Amino acid sequence: MLPNRHGKFGPFGGRFVPETLMPALYELEEAYRRFRKDPDFRRELSWYLKEYAGRPTPLYPARRLSEALGGHLKIYLKREDLLHTGAHKINNTLGQVLLARRMGKRRIIAETGAGQHGVATATAAALLGLECVVYMGAKDTVRQAMNVFRMELLGAKVVPVTSGTQTLKDAINEAIRDWVTHVETTFYVIGSVVGPHPYPMMVRDFQSVIGRETRRQILRLEGRLPDMVIACVGGGSNAMGIFYPFVRDQVVKLVGVEAAGEGLDSDRHSATLTVGEPGVLHGMMTYLLQDRVGQIKGAHSIAPGLDYPGVGPEHAFLKECGRAEYVAVDDEEALSAFRLLSETEGIIPALESAHAVAYLAKIADRLPKGAIVVVNLSGRGDKDVAAVKEYLSRKEKR
Amino acid sequence: MTGAERVREAIEARNREGRAALIPYFCAWDPDLETTRALLWAAAEAGASVVELGFPFSDPLADGPTIQAATQRALRHRPTLEDFLEFVFRLYAEGYPLPVVVMGYYNPFFRFGIKRFAREARRAGLCGAIIPDLPLEEARPWLSEARKRGLATVLLAAPTTPEARLKRLAEASTGFLYYVSVTGITGARDRLPEDLALRLDLCREVSPVPVAVGFGISKPEQVRLLAPHAEALVVGSALVRIVESEGKRAPERVKRFLSELVSAAER
Ligand SMILES: Cc1ncc(COP(=O)(O)O)c(C=O)c1O
Numbered sequence: 288m289l290p291n292r293h294g295k296f297g298p299f300g301g302r303f304v305p306e307t308l309m310p311a312l313y314e315l316e317e318a319y320r321r322f323r324k325d326p327d328f329r330r331e332l333s334w335y336l337k338e339y340a341g342r343p344t345p346l347y348p349a350r351r352l353s354e355a356l357g358g359h360l361k362i363y364l365k366r367e368d369l370l371h372t373g374a375h376k377i378n379n380t381l382g383q384v385l386l387a388r389r390m391g392k393r394r395i396i397a398e399t400g401a402g403q404h405g406v407a408t409a410t411a412a413a414l415l416g417l418e419c420v421v422y423m424g425a426k427d428t429v430r431q432a433m434n435v436f437r438m439e440l441l442g443a444k445v446v447p448v449t450s451g452t453q454t455l456k457d458a459i460n461e462a463i464r465d466w467v468t469h470v471e472t473t474f475y476v477i478g479s480v481v482g483p484h485p486y487p488m489m490v491r492d493f494q495s496v497i498g499r500e501t502r503r504q505i506l507r508l509e510g511r512l513p514d515m516v517i518a519c520v521g522g523g524s525n526a527m528g529i530f531y532p533f534v535r536d537q538v539v540k541l542v543g544v545e546a547a548g549e550g551l552d553s554d555r556h557s558a559t560l561t562v563g564e565p566g567v568l569h570g571m572m573t574y575l576l577q578d579r580v581g582q583i584k585g586a587h588s589i590a591p592g593l594d595y596p597g598v599g600p601e602h603a604f605l606k607e608c609g610r611a612e613y614v615a616v617d618d619e620e621a622l623s624a625f626r627l628l629s630e631t632e633g634i635i636p637a638l639e640s641a642h643a644v645a646y647l648a649k650i651a652d653r654l655p656k657g658a659i660v661v662v663n664l665s666g667r668g669d670k671d672v673a674a675v676k677e678y679l680s681r682k683e684k685r
Numbered sequence: 686m687t688g689a690e691r692v693r694e695a696i697e698a699r700n701r702e703g704r705a706a707l708i709p710y711f712c713a714w715d716p717d718l719e720t721t722r723a724l725l726w727a728a729a730e731a732g733a734s735v736v737e738l739g740f741p742f743s744d745p746l747a748d749g750p751t752i753q754a755a756t757q758r759a760l761r762h763r764p765t766l767e768d769f770l771e772f773v774f775r776l777y778a779e780g781y782p783l784p785v786v787v788m789g790y791y792n793p794f795f796r797f798g799i800k801r802f803a804r805e806a807r808r809a810g811l812c813g814a815i816i817p818d819l820p821l822e823e824a825r826p827w828l829s830e831a832r833k834r835g836l837a838t839v840l841l842a843a844p845t846t847p848e849a850r851l852k853r854l855a856e857a858s859t860g861f862l863y864y865v866s867v868t869g870i871t872g873a874r875d876r877l878p879e880d881l882a883l884r885l886d887l888c889r890e891v892s893p894v895p896v897a898v899g900f901g902i903s904k905p906e907q908v909r910l911l912a913p914h915a916e917a918l919v920v921g922s923a924l925v926r927i928v929e930s931e932g933k934r935a936p937e938r939v940k941r942f943l944s945e946l947v948s949a950a951e952r
Contacts, residue, residue, distance in 0.1 A: 306820050
């Protein structure tokens with residue numbers, strides 16, 4: 288069972304945080320281990336996931352997409368895009384905010400990049416009547432102004448972060464600083480399978496509902512396990528969520544798709560596992576985008592939810608031991624897939640999720656006839672429509 | 686003497702004079718390395734006992750706005766640990782009298798290789814390291830490399846640290862134990878926690894090494910109040926603010942300000 292007692296997945300993970308937070312991490316771990324087994328907590332979480340968020344989500348056979356990709360594959364889409372707030376993020380925030388309430392913490396903080404996790408946290412906090420503060424890079428608050436307004440409608444306070452690169456990694460720094468300062472009263476809801484132990488484990492567990500449902504659904508529909516499961520990887524929570532229940536099934540190939548942005552040799556990408564190197568950031572040992580001396584580099588992707596220079600430590604581990612494969616597709620490929628899925632299935636995917644679709648489109652020809660492939664459709668594309676329109680019109684002018 | 690012994694001895698020598706030792710913090714390369722060098726000499730002339738020299742990191746998550754800004758200024762010079770050690774080596778070649786410890790986040794050290802860093806730090810004359818994002822649980826590999834080279838391994842303890850843990854942190858520290866005065870990040874503060882003196886007394890009861898208190902100390906009154914309860918006091922943001930406003934002219938003012946703090950450190 289991973290992680291071990293110290294929160295390690297092989298050499299990755301751990302708790303690289305200031306001493307002030309260590310007791311809080313132990314308290315959180317203890318509370319999480321207790322409530323995770325508590326039937327009352329589990330019932331409560333399942334109830335909210337079902338009645339409020341809309342679980343289970345369908346495993347939808349994408350026939351026209353299969354057709355478009357050669358007609359020889361059985362492609363299924365796990366429809367996390369149909370969840371309340373439009374992405375898988377709500378699975379995690381409901382779990383953590385319910386846990387916060389049980390721990391008696393009245394104040395919730397979170398970081399957000401694109402705003403999806405911020406919205407999902409603000410939603411859960413509003414639902415349970417807790418105070419919520421969301422840290423967001425100042426640049427992101429401009430790029431994602433609509434999500435800022437959404438969070439404010441939900442009663443959250445959004446704090447623009449002006450330090451460093453003014454993006455997601457700096458928002459995480461600032462959330463950690465807030466947590467260090469208000470640790471007694473505050474619960475930090477991390478948005479992906481990143482950060483110090485127990486977060487990568489806890490967020491994985493909350494997101495694993497995706498994979499558990501998928502496994503059950505595919506066995507019912509096809510009578511066998513899929514040949515391949517594909518998911519996009521930013522911090523890695525939707526991927527870990529769908530991978531985890533299949534990790535022991537060696538016949539199932541697990542593929543994580545990172546953002547190659549403007550190209551892997553451009554310095555404008557987020558392909559942490561593909562071209563990064565091990566290091567320590569945000570409380571964990573993992574793969575990072577960094578320079579020769581260990582300063583963290585900025586990340587880029589057309590998908591705002593993927594641009595993070597780190598990645599969950601369990602993915603680093605799955606890569607090292609070869610259980611999962613990590614690849615990258617660039618902005619253009621993701622955009623083509625964004626259109627392909629919209630046109631063939633009437634589903635506008637999130638740009639993040641479009642990366643997973645894009646990789647499938649890229650390798651479809653090489654897959655054998657009759658192969659069953661599941662793509663995790665982590666979110667819907669409403670949030671991206673305006674940005675895509677702008678991107679395309681800028682390209683036309685060039 | 687090893688680096689750890691030099692650090693400890695510098696603090697204890699000052700304590701024997703009936704005073705708490707002063708440990709100023711500067712961020713190397715802020716605003717440039719020449720000024721850093723002048724600041725270190727100013728600190729020595731003002732009567733400081735040990736110097737904490739920051740190696741800048743892109744993501745200083747335990748630091749408040751003042752040191753974050755200093756870090757940003759310093760990073761423009763694209764600092765490397767090779768250059769940092771070279772700087773320390775030259776400083777000692779010039780006869781610099783105070784033990785210097787590095788304060789820095791873990792990733793640059795990890796990247797450099799901690800075995801190699803310990804070896805080369807020793808060669809340069811650096812006396813130890815404070816790594817704020819390396820808690821005891823993760824520090825074992827570093828502690829054993831540092832011990833091999835006699836470097837001070839200064840661990841931090843905080844108001845949230847339970848008593849049993851405090852003891853373990855103190856026992857794993859060499860040079861001194863760094864007690865963080867507030868539940869929070871670095872930055873000058875007008876008020877420190879009411880029970881700080883009490884907490885410090887508790888620390889000193891369980892600690893086999895000298896106890897330094899830091900975070901938020903910015904005024905002679907605070908130094909006067911705390912000196913009887915700690916072997917050493919760390920002053921960071923208050924000095925960095927002077928560097929921020931005065932730039933290359935900062936050393937003169939830093940010297941005056943530090944001298945004031947040093948004379949307030951009577952026990
Ligand atoms: C729809 C969607 N998919 C994926 C991600 C990437 O996060 P993760 O890799 O943790 O699933 C995000 C992040 O905002 C997202 O909004």
